[in-house]
Amino acid sequence: MKRIAIALCTMMLAFVLSTQVNAATPTKAQKRIAYTIKNLKLNNEQKTALTPMLASYLAEVKAAKETYSNLKDKLKNAIDKGTLTDSQAQQLMKAKYEFEAKEVAIKQKYMTKFASAIPYKKVYVCFDLINDKMSKIEGKKQTKDDDDD
Numbered sequence: 001m002k003r004i005a006i007a008l009c010t011m012m013l014a015f016v017l018s019t020q021v022n023a024a025t026p027t028k029a030q031k032r033i034a035y036t037i038k039n040l041k042l043n044n045e046q047k048t049a050l051t052p053m054l055a056s057y058l059a060e061v062k063a064a065k066e067t068y069s070n071l072k073d074k075l076k077n078a079i080d081k082g083t084l085t086d087s088q089a090q091q092l093m094k095a096k097y098e099f100e101a102k103e104v105a106i107k108q109k110y111m112t113k114f115a116s117a118i119p120y121k122k123v124y125v126c127f128d129l130i131n132d133k134m135s136k137i138e139g140k141k142q143t144k145d146d147d148d149d
Contacts, residue, residue, distance in 0.1 A: 028134060029055060029058045029059070029062075031134070031137055031138065032054075032058060032130055032132075032134075032137060033051060033054045033055060033058070033130075035129065035132070035137045036054060036126060036129040036130045037050065037051060037054075039125075039129050040118070040122055040125060040126060040129065042118065042122075046117055046118050049116075049117035049118075050114065050117045050118060050126075053110065053113050053114060053117065054126075054130060056110075057106065057110045057113075057114075057130070058130070060106050060110075061103055061106055064099055064102035064103055064106060065099050065103070067095050067098070067099065068092075068095040068096050068098070068099040071091060071092060071095050072092060072095075075088055075092065107127060111123055111127075114126055
C-alpha cells in the first residue's frame with residue numbers, strides 16, 4: 001500500500017511539474033518581443049512602453065494573415081504535390097497580396113505608435129528585428145528548409 005501511495009505521489013508530482021513547464025514555455029510572440037527588446041538595448045521606461053505595443057502589433061499582423069494562412073493550409077496537399085490549379089493559385093496570390101497590403105497599413109500605423117516610445121532610428125531597427133525568422137530568434141542554425149515566420 002505504501003508503494004502505491006509513493007508511486008501515486010510521484011506521478012502527481014511529475015504531472016504538476018510537466019504542466020508548469022508547459023505553462024512557462026513562451027509563445028512565438030513572446031519570444032519575438034523579448035528578442036526585439038533585448039536587441040534594441042532600451043532603457044526600462046522604453047521597454048515598459050514598447051512591450052504592449054509590440055504585442056498588439058503582432059496580434060494585428062497575425063489576424064491580417066489569417067485568411068491567407070487558412071487558404072494555404074487548405075491547399076497544402078495540392079501545393080506539395082504540384083497539383084495546384086490556376087484558379088487555386090490565383091486565390092492564393094490574391095489572399096497573399098491582400099495580406100501584404102494590410103501588413104503595410106499596420107506597419108505604417110505602428111511606426112507612429114512605436115516612435116512615441118523610442119526614436120525613429122530604433123523604430124526602423126525594431127521592424128527588422130520583430131520580423132526576423134524564428135530560427136534566428138531562437139538561436140538555431142537555419143537549414144535550407146527553414147522558412148518559419
